[in-house]
Amino acid sequence: MPTDLADRVVVLTGATSGIGRLAAVALAERGATVAAVGRDRGRGESLVAETADAAGTVRFHRADLATTAAVRDLAARLLEAYDRIDVLAHNAGLSTRSRTETADGVELTLAVNHLAPYLLTHELYDRLAASAPARVVVTASDIHRRAAFDFDDLQFAADYDALDAYARSKLATVAFTLELAARIPDDDAITANCVHPGFVPSTNLFRDASLPTRVMVRAAGLVPGVGTSADEAAARVVRLIADDTFAERTGAYVGDGDLTPSTAASDPAARERLWEASAELVGVDADWP
Numbered sequence: 001m002p003t004d005l006a007d008r009v010v011v012l013t014g015a016t017s018g019i020g021r022l023a024a025v026a027l028a029e030r031g032a033t034v035a036a037v038g039r040d041r042g043r044g045e046s047l048v049a050e051t052a053d054a055a056g057t058v059r060f061h062r063a064d065l066a067t068t069a070a071v072r073d074l075a076a077r078l079l080e081a082y083d084r085i086d087v088l089a090h091n092a093g094l095s096t097r098s099r100t101e102t103a104d105g106v107e108l109t110l111a112v113n114h115l116a117p118y119l120l121t122h123e124l125y126d127r128l129a130a131s132a133p134a135r136v137v138v139t140a141s142d143i144h145r146r147a148a149f150d151f152d153d154l155q156f157a158a159d160y161d162a163l164d165a166y167a168r169s170k171l172a173t174v175a176f177t178l179e180l181a182a183r184i185p186d187d188d189a190i191t192a193n194c195v196h197p198g199f200v201p202s203t204n205l206f207r208d209a210s211l212p213t214r215v216m217v218r219a220a221g222l223v224p225g226v227g228t229s230a231d232e233a234a235a236r237v238v239r240l241i242a243d244d245t246f247a248e249r250t251g252a253y254v255g256d257g258d259l260t261p262s263t264a265a266s267d268p269a270a271r272e273r274l275w276e277a278s279a280e281l282v283g284v285d286a287d288w289p
């Protein structure tokens with residue numbers, strides 16, 4: 001394995017399972033220092049053990065990204081632990097079966113899949129800028145195409161559907177990435193790009209989904225030619241983190257090649273409105289970076 005990522009510090013959320021776990025191993029094998037974030041200490045420690053002989057290093061940082069307090073606490077620990085952060089990769093994600101609110105009173109899917117990346121980027125932005133050239137990488141999904149924004153009911157207080165909530169959270173991740181890329185001043189030398197990893201039935205993403213969704217995912221995974229392997233999905237994420245192209249390129253949405261984001265994700269007015277709504281929900285000034 002080439003050790004081309006030696007001396008690079010990569011913060012990777014959702015590193016304890018599925019796509020993120022395979023990405024963490026690949027990055028460590030290439031020499032990176034990986035700050036691996038996940039909820040489960042056992043899974044985190046087994047990842048550290050699995051990568052003990054790799055060229056790079058994996059350190060586990062436990063955090064449940066559902067609340068702003070937890071995201072801020074994680075950011076403080078990362079700033080304490082790492083003098084530089086070269087890549088901030090938001091890969092953690094979940095899907096639910098019923099409407100759940102976090103301790104902040106926010107719909108859980110939106111909180112973890114979108115608001116946590118928004119706030120963590122805000123909290124770590126200065127360290128990224130000080131480490132530049134740097135990158136923000138977001139694991140999105142092409143399922144965002146089935147979603148629309150409803151700014152009067154962003155959190156599905158009325159008429160909740162779990163798959164719609166998941167799709168809208170992923171629409172938010174794409175719109176956030178595009179808006180972040182547009183806002184970052186050129187002089188800061190930070191790129192922001194997002195990736196569709198494919199439909200990957202073999203991960204744990206749908207473990208908390210409804211029975212029909214789990215059956216559908218399991219069945220789809222058995223059909224030859226349907227779905228993407230977790231290895232291929234991880235390679236797509238690692239590409240945005242590691243390939244030289246994405247040191248310069250910003251505001252891209254890619255899968256196994258370039259993809260065009262949905263009209264809803266690209267709409268500048270919607271992106272701006274999401275940015276402001278997100279800032280209000282997490283309690284920061286929307287005028288950043």
Ligand SMILES: NC(=O)c1ccc[n+]([C@@H]2O[C@H](COP(=O)([O-])OP(=O)(O)OC[C@H]3O[C@@H](n4cnc5c(N)ncnc54)[C@H](OP(=O)(O)O)[C@@H]3O)[C@@H](O)[C@H]2O)c1
Pocket residue numbers: 013014015016017018019020037038039040043063064065066091092093094112139140141142196197198199200201203204205206
């Ligand atoms: N699988 C697919 O078909 C597919 C398709 C498109 C996009 N994606 C996206 O790919 C990313 C990775 O998903 P995956 O398929 O690899 O699923 P996965 O195996 O369930 O992995 C999800 C990761 O996110 C972490 N996570 C979930 N909720 C969290 C929370 N509240 N706080 C902190 N960490 C949390 C999990 O940590 P724990 O180990 O602690 O639970 C785990 O490491 C997600 O963003 C997902 O939306 C997946």
